[in-house]
Amino acid sequence: MSELSAVDVHSPAAEQAAEIATARKDILRIATAGSVDDGKSTLIGRLLYDSKAVFEDQYAAIERASKGDYVDLALLTDGLRAEREQGITIDVAYRYFSTPRRTFILADTPGHVQYTRNMVTGASTADLAIVLVDARKGLVEQSRRHAFLASLLRVPHLVVAVNKMDLVDWSEDVYERIRDEFSAFATKLSIHDLTVVPISALHGDNVVTRSDNTPWYGGPSLLHHLEHVHVAGDRNLVDTRFPVQYVIRPQSDAHHDYRGYAGTVASGVLRPGDEVQVLPSGLTTTVAAVDGPRGPVAEAFPPMAVTVRLADDVDVSRGDLICRPGNVPQVTQDLDALVCWMAEEPLRPRQRLAVKHTTRSVRAVVKELTYRLDVNTLHRDLEATELGLNDIGRVKLRTTQPLFVDDYNSNRVTGRFILVDEATNATVGAGMLPPHR
Numbered sequence: 001m002s003e004l005s006a007v008d009v010h011s012p013a014a015e016q017a018a019e020i021a022t023a024r025k026d027i028l029r030i031a032t033a034g035s036v037d038d039g040k041s042t043l044i045g046r047l048l049y050d051s052k053a054v055f056e057d058q059y060a061a062i063e064r065a066s067k068g069d070y071v072d073l074a075l076l077t078d079g080l081r082a083e084r085e086q087g088i089t090i091d092v093a094y095r096y097f098s099t100p101r102r103t104f105i106l107a108d109t110p111g112h113v114q115y116t117r118n119m120v121t122g123a124s125t126a127d128l129a130i131v132l133v134d135a136r137k138g139l140v141e142q143s144r145r146h147a148f149l150a151s152l153l154r155v156p157h158l159v160v161a162v163n164k165m166d167l168v169d170w171s172e173d174v175y176e177r178i179r180d181e182f183s184a185f186a187t188k189l190s191i192h193d194l195t196v197v198p199i200s201a202l203h204g205d206n207v208v209t210r211s212d213n214t215p216w217y218g219g220p221s222l223l224h225h226l227e228h229v230h231v232a233g234d235r236n237l238v239d240t241r242f243p244v245q246y247v248i249r250p251q252s253d254a255h256h257d258y259r260g261y262a263g264t265v266a267s268g269v270l271r272p273g274d275e276v277q278v279l280p281s282g283l284t285t286t287v288a289a290v291d292g293p294r295g296p297v298a299e300a301f302p303p304m305a306v307t308v309r310l311a312d313d314v315d316v317s318r319g320d321l322i323c324r325p326g327n328v329p330q331v332t333q334d335l336d337a338l339v340c341w342m343a344e345e346p347l348r349p350r351q352r353l354a355v356k357h358t359t360r361s362v363r364a365v366v367k368e369l370t371y372r373l374d375v376n377t378l379h380r381d382l383e384a385t386e387l388g389l390n391d392i393g394r395v396k397l398r399t400t401q402p403l404f405v406d407d408y409n410s411n412r413v414t415g416r417f418i419l420v421d422e423a424t425n426a427t428v429g430a431g432m433l434p435p436h437r
Contacts, residue, residue, distance in 0.1 A: 028231060031107045031123040031155065034132030035142035039163045043132065043201035044095060044108050047223065050208040051097050101227045119149055120340045120430055124416070126150075127231045128157040130222075135168045135198075139181050141376050147182070148375045151189035152338065152392070152432065154412055156234045158186070159195045161222060165214070166200040172216040188378060193229075197222050235302050239406065240268025240276070241329065241414050242322040243358035248307055260291060260307035261316050263359065266413035268324070270300045270308060277325040278316050279404050284325055285312040302413075319360035321404045321414075329404040329414055335364070335397040335433065338373075339387065343421065343428035346386040347395070353428070355399055357417040362401045364419075370394035395431070407435040 032040045095106045107122035123129055129150040133143050150158055160182050168174045179196040186194050197206055198214050199222060205211035208223045220228070245263040270276075274287045290300045291307040300306040308322060316322075323329065335355070341347045351366045372384035372393040380394075387393045408415030419429035 026102045026231065027105060028102055028226060028229070029105045029107075029125055029127045030130060030226065031109055031119075031126035031128075031150070032130045032132065033109050033119055033123070033146035033150070035134065035137070035140050038132040038134045039201045040108055040130075040132050043130075043161065043163065043199070043207065043222075044106055046201050046204055046207050047104075047106070048095060048097050050204055051099055051223065099223070099227060104226065119146060120153065120342075123150055123153045123155055124412075124430065126153075126155050127234060128159065128226070128229060129155040130159045130161055132161045132163050132201075133178055133182070135162050135164045135171075135174050135178065138174075138178050139185070143182075144185060145375045147185065147191070148189060148378070151186075151191050154190070154408060156231065157193045157195075157229050158191050159197060159222070159225065161201075162196065162198045163201050165198045165205065166203060170198075170213045172214075175214075175217070195219070195225055197225065236267035236411055237269055237301060238267070239327055239329075239411060240270060240274075240322075240324045241266040241404075241406070241411065242268075242270060242308060243360070243414075244316055244318055244320045244322065245359045247317060258309075259313070260309050261322070262305070262307045264305045265300050265302045266358065267302055267411050268327075270306070270322075271298065272296075275325055276310070276322050277328060278314055279321045279323065279328065279331060280402055281315060281320075283312075283314045285310045285314055287311070319358075321358070321360075323404075329406045329411075331402045331404055333399045333402050334367075335395075335399065335403070335405070335417070335431070336370075337395055337397065337417070337431035337433050338392060339395045339419070339429050339431045340392045341387040341389060341429050343426065344389055345428075346388045347393075347429065348386045352422070353397075354420040354422050355397065355403070355417050355431075356420060357403045357405065358414060360401075360403060362399045362403065363422070364397045364399040367396040367398050370396065397431075405433055408432040409435055 032044060034040055095108065097104050107126065109119040109122035131143060131146050131150065133139060147158065162175055162178050165175065175198045182196065183194065197219060198217055199206045201207060205213055206221050208221060210221050242265055243263050244261045248258065248260040248262055250258050270287060270290055272287050272289050275284060276287055277284045288309040288311045290297050291309065297306065339347070347366060349366050349368050353364055353366070355362050355364045369384060369387065371380040371382045372387060372391055373380055375392060384393060404414065406414045415433045417431045418427050419431060420426070421428045
């Protein structure tokens with residue numbers, strides 16, 4: 001038998017095979033949340049370590065930095081000096097790891113009430129949220145707050161990880177009490193997929209593999225659930241929305257007449273030959289071609305970044321939106337939105353702000369504050385006159401130019417916007433457009 005020749009892993013064929021394998025793997029965006037000291041950073045460190053996403057030198061470094069009797073895996077994510085000194089998470093830390101089945105982008109969001117805005121930032125693009133609950137404390141105010149925010153941000157899947165089960169002697173009664181209490185609270189919210197898992201992030205029980213300490217638990221381990229949760233059906237493939245980010249005109253000899261409109265597909269599917277309408281002009285034309293990074297593609301769907309070429313020379317610029325003629329978003333200058341306020345200076349009526357919605361930026365004035373929402377009791381304070389830092393409320397805005405919007409339930413891209421202070425250019429609020437009732 002002839003000896004097998006060595007495979008050149010840097011050959012074009014091998015690189016292309018690796019590229020295809022990476023592209024075919026699903027990406028799951030996860031946001032973790034919970035109260036302070038519930039063990040979010042430890043859980044993420046455990047997922048990274050047990051899925052072999054930590055190098056030996058990294059592990060050795062955190063082993064040296066650990067102060068207690070065990071290796072503090074939370075140090076893998078708590079990178080800021082202030083975080084390590086206080087033993088808490090302050091900023092949103094993003095970590096990436098993968099298994100043979102799926103690639104994960106994980107946002108470790110803070111638990112403190114004064115960092116609610118960071119939780120909103122981390123969860124706004126998440127497919128799944130993990131809310132950690134300390135088994136000794138049960139459901140606390142922050143657990144409810146984060147579950148409400150996850151439902152408000154329409155995160156499709158929610159996992160409640162009942163952590164530190166080792167400190168309550170793996171009590172089935174404790175787990176069932178927290179599960180039932182959370183399930184009852186979830187019925188008040190728009191949570192369609194809820195999973196509750198008993199874990200010990202410190203020791204790794206039920207995180208990557210099933211634990212012998214919970215013979216009464218019949219569900220999957222946390223990682224098994226993350227690998228198998230179905231997220232493809234969460235995408236909106238019906239309403240075609242393509243916000244134009246940039247007009248490509250090379251004006252070179254090789255591409256003398258090339259005119260393409262670059263952007264990321266927000267929802268729906270775009271194919272060559274499709275009849276499309278351009279907003280705000282309302283002109284209709286057809287798609288001549290859709291170009292990907294490596295040439296023409298047969299179709300584009302979210303979240304692909306592509307360049308669309310049109311059959312006719314219509315006037316299209318940054319901030320315009322390409323959609324289907326029979327399915328257009330609402331064109332409006334009046335926004336009635338739920339706003340999470342993120343600035344020290346409160347939001348008040350008659351305030352002037354800039355609104356950034358998809359690729360379009362306009363100026364706006366706050367017409368009125370309808371109510372402020374108590375996220376713990378879901379009570380609406382109709383007498384509120386302002387929104388303070390981390391407050392959430394219903395706000396009416398009037399913009400200087402029309403925006404092309406959908407309700408947030410059906411489209412998480414065209415149904416949201418950010419508010420910017422024109423003087424400092426700082427992001428001061430995030431808004432979601434709920435369905436009109």
